[in-house]
Amino acid sequence: MSRKLASTIIALCASFLSVNALADTFAGKVLDGEGAPLIGAVVRIPDMKETAVTDGDGCFRFILKTSKPVKASVSYVGFITDTYILKPAGIGNPQIIRMSPDETALGEVVVTATRTPKTLKDAPVVTRLISAEDIVRTDATNIQDLLTEEIPGLEFGFAMSQETSLNMSGFGGNAILFLVDGERLAGETMDNVDYNRLNLDNVGQVEIVKGASSALYGANAVGGVINLISKEDKRPWHVNINSRYRSAGNEWRSGGSVSFNVGKVYSNTSVQHSTVETVRLTDAFDTESKIHEVFGGSTVNVKERLTFRATDNLRFIARGGYFFRTSNRANYTDHYHDYSGGLRSVWDIDDSRNLEISYSYDQYDKARFISGNRTDDHDYSNRQHIIHALYSHFWGNNAITAGADFMHDYLTTYQFTEGGNHSQNTIDAFVQFDYSPVSWFNVIASVREDYFSESRSNALTARVATMFKLRPFSIRASYSGGFRAPTLKEMYMDFDMAGIQMIYGNPDLKPERSHNFNIALERTGHIRGTHLGGSYSFTANGYYNYYNSRITTTDFPGDAFREEGAIYCNEKGVKVAGLDINARYRSLMGLGLSASYNYLHVGGNSIDSQFSQPRPHSATWRIDFEKRLCSVYKFYASLSGRYLAKPVSRHDTDEAYSLWKFTFQQQVWKGININFIIDNLLNYKPDIYYWNSAPTTGRTYSIGLSMDIDDFFK
The missing domain is CATH 2.60.40.1120 (Carboxypeptidase-like, regulatory domain)
Incomplete structure (x- = not known):
């Protein structure tokens, strides 16, 4: 047994x-x-x-x-x-x-539309989100490159002296507020911020809100807000180095970033340097084109972001930045510098209350050099000090948010009398109520008051936005007011424009005003049980803007003290109506489709002004496929494009055109990624180069290498 x-x-x-x-x-x-x-x-x-x-x-x-x-x-x-x-x-x-985020899931968190965190699908104000993955796939260097490829109804062209000029849904660059982590930027050239400052090395996502947002953000948010949100890496440490060559202008872009999480400290440092040669667009016999070459130059961009988590409920965020750019002209070189810094404290008082206090400083300088010597006749410096406070109280699905800001704005420029200076203080306060009585309905109401010391004027703005969830649809409707206060330049300018004419400021200017009405329909869902199974989203957004008291220039006959020329003034407004349609699909097999279309109708005093040459139709599209073949190899391929209709203008202008782009990105080993891009795939070349023509001489190629060093050790 x-x-x-x-x-x-x-x-x-x-x-x-x-x-x-x-x-x-x-x-x-x-x-x-x-x-x-x-x-x-x-x-x-x-x-x-x-x-x-x-x-x-x-x-x-x-x-x-x-x-x-x-x-x-x-x-x-x-x-x-x-x-x-x-x-x-x-x-x-x-x-x-x-894992990669699902672009059609709408579960990402956004903050710009309400100044409080909300998932994209729950935000009652229509928000366009460009994710970190989108940024990588476009291989964009700065915000101008990214928006050009992603957003229809938005176009960057050239202004006088070949300075960059933005038009978004009928609004010029000075009517669109650009923010970095919610903070304003100093400096402008031809009414546009320096878009080269806004490189994307440490950006986690970009949030775009079209239409007036002054009830939360004050001046300049008359036509929309574009907010770049910094990323905060959760990994213990991360090191990336990257470089890219582009055939147009023999452009080189190189950079790197280092981040680490040690105990209570998180740090992210990024550096980027780029150089490009002047690109000749036309020959010496072209007398019809407005631009004949795209000037070359170089940029250096350094950023540091440091977070200290003092306790589980209190953290401090410090940031600093340095930017330097040169623009190489035929007989001179323009230099641009920016120095920025700030400190923010975020205190989660308890589970329902939050307090944020911050200080930021930004200084943007310009100077001209000939043969290496500073001329001192084009000196410019804009400095901004901003103190900001924001309090939020949450209960259930409801919230109340209150905030206040103080800004000291100082400007000295060669465009003032004898290169003088002026300054202005701005004080504001706002409150917002976010109310959700039931799961399928949300309403947000906000009101804000701003006061400006130099003009001794104030501006009251309001916004009401609602959202209804009627499965499988979501419906959003809103009214929002906007304004843009006259700038120090517009009030005090006294400038001889190269002997052509004098331009005078006007201290009696009134703020520009806008009224924005918006209604949107959205549907999201999943396709199941077929080989095309995946997720999709569709959004249609109609809007109407009435923009009044627009600041522009008019003829000035001269007086006892000033010769004839042009002077800043207010005039009757601009009427803008439009439609945005966005559709996305992502299959479980890795196939993705996306398309966006914009229709724009502009009336009133818009033609031949800062709103000149709006395009009634524009579109962007992309078809892509991503596949992992083994643990160390993955590829991504896409064919994307952009269409712009012929502008509406009484002048000779650009024709309709489309640009196509092929992208092939590979992860060939742990942390090693190789990018290859053919831009302007069909070799389009304008017959005549106008201010808003595509500044291209034909097909271009680029190749890039990116290495995540920490992945080598995983």
Whole structure:
């Protein structure tokens, strides 16, 4: 009996050992794009009908009866479901899986529309979000490159002296407020900020709100707000170095970033340098073109962002930046400098209350050099000191937000009498009520008062926005007021424009005003049970803007003290009506489709002004495919394009045209990515180069390399 029992035990042990000899452990960790663990992600191995859910650290573990690599499907709400190759844990450390956000899920958090965090699908004000993944895929250097490719109804052209000029939905650059983490920018040239300052090395997402937003952001938000949000990496440490060559102008862009999380401290430092040669567009016999070359130059951009988490409820965020740009003209070189810094404290008083206080400083300088010597006749310096406070109180699905700002604005410029200076103080206060009585209805109401010391004027603005969720649709409707206060330049200018005419400021200017009405329909959903299964979103947004008391110039006959010329004045307004349509689809197989269309109708005093030559139709599109073939190789390919109709103008102007772009990006090993791009694929060249023509001489090529050093050690 004892011999039989012993034989049975030995047989069972042998059977157990033989089974485990065939089994192996498969372990991994699921993270988002910034390295944060995704808790509750579902990991499935279809061939073996095994399923696991990630724990509090994003980790999962299987014991499978195989020692060969297996295919696993990983899914998580708000991220693209994808297939990954899992290897036994014995081959290396637990495998890291990074998931990509689902562009059509609308689960991303935005802050610009309400100044409080809301998911994109719950924001009652229509917001366009450009994600970090979108930024990487476009390979854009700065905000101008990114917006040009992503947003229809928006166009960058040239103004006098070949300075960049923006037109967005019928509004000029001085009517669109650009922010970095909610902070304003100093300096302008021809009424536009220096878009080269806004490089994208450390940007996590870009939020775009079209239409007036002055009830929250005050002056300059008369036509919209574009906010660049810095990314904050969750990884213990991260090092990236990158470089790109582009054939147009032999352009080189190189840079890098270093970030780390140590205890209570997070730091991110980024550096970018670019150079480009002058590009000749026409020959010496072209007498019809308005621009004949695109001037070359160089940029240096350095940024530091430091976060100190003093307690679980209190953190301090310090930032600093330095920017330098040269523009190489035929007989001189213009130099542009910017120095910026700030400190912000964020105190989560408890689960329902939050207080934010910040100070920021920005100084933007310009100077001209001939043969290396400063001329001193084009000196310019704009300095801004801003103190900001924001308090939010939440209860249930409701919130009340109140804030106040103080800004001291100082400007000295060669365009003032004898290069003099002027300054102005601005004080404002605002309050917003966010009310959601039921899950399918939300209304937000806000009001703001601004006071300007130099003009001794004030501006009261308001906004009401509502959202109805009637499955499967969401309906948004809003009214918002906007204004733009006269700038120091517009009030005090006294400038001889190269002997052509004098331009005079006007201290009696009134603020520009706008009234924006908006209604939008949105639908999102999933396609299931077919080989085209995936997610989709569709949005149609109609808007109407009435823009009054627009600041422009008119003829000045002269008086006892001033010769004839032009003087700033207010005139009757501009009427803008339009329609935005956006559609996106992303399949589980990795196929993506997106298309955006803008219709624009502009009336009133718009033609031949800062709103000159609006295009009634424009569109952007992209078809792409992404696939991981093994644990170390993944590729992304896309064909994208942009169409612009012939502008509406009484003058000779550009014709309709389209530009196509092919992108091929590869991850060839851990952290090593290679990009190859053919821009202007169909080799389009304008017959005549007008101010808003595409500044291209034909097809261009670029190739880039990016290396995430920390991934080498994973």
